[in-house]
Amino acid sequence: MKKIAVVGAGPGGLAVAMLLAHKGYEVTVYEKQAYVGGRTSEIKLGDYKFDMGPTFLNMLYIAEEIFELTGRDIHDYVDLIDLNPMYQLIYHNKKINMTRDADEMIRQIDELFPGNKGSYERYMEQTQKKLEVLAPVLQAPMNKLTDLFNPKVMKAFKELEVGNSLVDTLSKFYNEEELQLAFTFQAKYLGMSPWESPGAFSILSYIEHAYGVYHIKGGINKLTEAMAKVVLESGGKILLNNGVKKLRTTGKKVTGLLLEDGQEIEADEVIINGDFAHAMTNLVEPGLLKKYTPEKLEKKQYSCSTFMLYLGVNKRFDLPHHTIWFAKDYRKNVEEITKTKLMSDDPSIYIQNAVVTDETVAPKGKSTLYILVPVPNNMSGIDWSEKAGPFRDMILNMVADKLGVKDMWEYIEEERMITPADWERDIHVYKGATFNLGHQLSQMLVFRPRNKFEELDHCWLVGGGTHPGSGLPIILESSRITANGILQQDKQTLLPVKPLPKVELYRKKQSQLKHQPAAIQTNV
Structure with missing residues (x-):
């Protein structure tokens, strides 16, 4: 069995550890903190419990697939609660409840923003088609320039709307700026203004309205606790309070890890789940990198x-x-x-x-x-x-x-x-950039740090700082891309990628679920 060392027990590191441990690799996750989850972990203050970072889960179908790929059902591990309304937006003079109930959305828009008749229906219909084209790009590897010429990627170029901002795209459907903002505010968390963000990101609100927004009983941190449990069930190891000091290298080849306590770890492949720019400026010996030197990283664009x-x-x-x-x-x-x-x-x-x-x-x-x-x-x-x-x-x-x-x-x-x-x-x-590298087109797809890290051999990336980007479900997708890269390199059977679920069938399936979560004991 190949030895896989994963740096960081955030959701990306745990997901790739789940997948590769299930495939028979000898996987060990090294985590600096005393807890799993990274920014998706729990904060306890007395008898009160909080999520540190993400507070909801969307694109649930991706998390479901990651568990399915290890022979498990996510609904046996966590209790998911469909939030409807999903959230309330409050302006200085009005408020709107964003809901998956199309009739209720249409009623509110007609009442609060007269003159937008048919806008919501057109937005949902056209953006569904856009997502169907863009989704395969978010699930495909981007490890070399020629990946841009994959037929699926070429087909998606039009939908990237390079010449349009997100507000430009939403203005095709909605007249008032306040109503446009109701479907654009997520861009801020990608590190961009909606007046500058590519129009492609109109899919973000659509995904919520089509597939839902979910709370997990106890907090979203229960997802990463469940993932850690699956890693252990699959034979992997998670070592807490084991921070990584440096990558061990021979030339450009990564051979393992040097831990903060002085231990030297050998590994056939190293997967970095730490914050990308932090890892490159702290874990890599000076002089090894050309593309991502500290000076060049300083000039990149980062989220808020x-x-x-x-x-x-x-x-x-x-x-x-x-x-x-x-x-x-x-x-x-x-x-x-x-x-x-x-x-x-x-x-x-x-x-x-x-x-x-x-x-x-x-x-x-x-x-x-x-x-x-x-x-x-x-x-x-x-x-x-x-x-x-x-x-x-x-x-x-x-x-x-x-x-x-x-x-x-x-x-x-x-x-x-x-x-x-x-x-x-x-x-x-x-730099405290909570949502990692920004998502300008110059920092997306093959122009983002690649899952098979281009600067070092036997080194891979997962998380918000690599393709396809930040956001909890997208981070999980990065883990599947990286796992498949290792499997392909080793001539193993790849992990399948399901087509985008049909919205009505998916909603019906979710409404019929009976959530009976198993007790989780994460002994790591």
């Missing part, structure tokens, strides 16, 4: 960062599971985050109130409030040691005002804050 508050409060709030408050001047807010790199005095705010769906995350009568504010990454030079306290107070004042709670501070029993500086220093996220 996030200012996080995790609050355990002695109160229940009349608040949906997911709420997004748009800044009054959203365009200015986005430009401050992505261009001028300034702290906004009118930020957009995302808040999760999971207890309305999941009683397990907080004691009876209490709540967990997860507050995320998109902010500039650390290219901004903002001194968070000085700015964090005042910014925290401003955000809490805004939240209290929006919730109509004057004495909110009296209800806070537990609190944790993560700033962009914390993301970089403690969680090893390059």
Whole structure:
């Protein structure tokens, strides 16, 4: 059996470990932290439980396929809850509940944005066709320039809408900017303004409206705990508190790992799941890289960062599971985050109130409030040691005002804050760019760091810093691409890729599921 060493127990590392361990490889995952999941892990504050990062799962069919490829059913491991409405969007003068109920979406659009009759139906119909063309590109390897000339990729070029921004594309369907923003705000998490993001990303909202948004009982962190369980069941190993200091190399060939405790590990193949730019600037000996030197990485374009508050409060709030408050001047807010790199005095705010769906995350009568504010990454030079306290107070004042709670501070029993500086220093996220490299066309497909890493031999990548990109389900897809690259190299049977599920059949299947999750004991 070939020895596979995986650096990092984030969702990408766990997924590729699942797949290769099931295929008979000797797989060991080395994790610096004392927990699995990376940014998809749990934060416990007293009796309150939070997700550190992602708070919902979309494109569920990809996670289902990853488990199926190991002979398992994801629904035996986690209890999935279909959120409908998916989230509430609040503007300065109106709010809209984004739902998979097409009739209800049409009713709300007609009431709130008259003059857009038929817009939602056209958006759903045309964007479904776009996704059908683009999906195979997100599932295919991009390891050499000639991969761009694959017939499936050539067919998809038109749908990339190179000349159109996301707002341009949405304006073909919706007249008012506020309504366009209801289907474009996800672009911010790709590191881009919707006024600059390629029109191809109109598929992001479509995927949610077509296939749903899901909560996992106990938090999305239960997914990575389940994945770790499958790794162990398949004969793999996960070694926590085992940070990697350097890649061991002979010339350009990676031969194993040097751990922080001095152990030298031999491996036939090394898979890096750590934050890409952080790994390249910390794990690779100086002088080995040409394309991704520290100086060149500094010039790449990166996503925004996030200012996080995790609050355990002695109160229940009349608040949906997911709420997004748009800044009054959203365009200015986005430009401050992505261009001028300034702290906004009118930020957009995302808040999760999971207890309305999941009683397990907080004691009876209490709540967990997860507050995320998109902010500039650390290219901004903002001194968070000085700015964090005042910014925290401003955000809490805004939240209290929006919730109509004057004495909110009296209800806070537990609190944790993560700033962009914390993301970089403690969680090893390059420049605090929470969503990794940006998704400009110059940093996508074959122009993104490749799954079969082009600079080093016997070195592979998974995660948001490689093809096909960031976002939890897309990271899982990167793991299947990388696993198949190793299997193909070793002349083994490849892992199959299912065609995109038919929407109505998929919805019907999900509605019939009876979730009976198995107890998870992750002994790693």
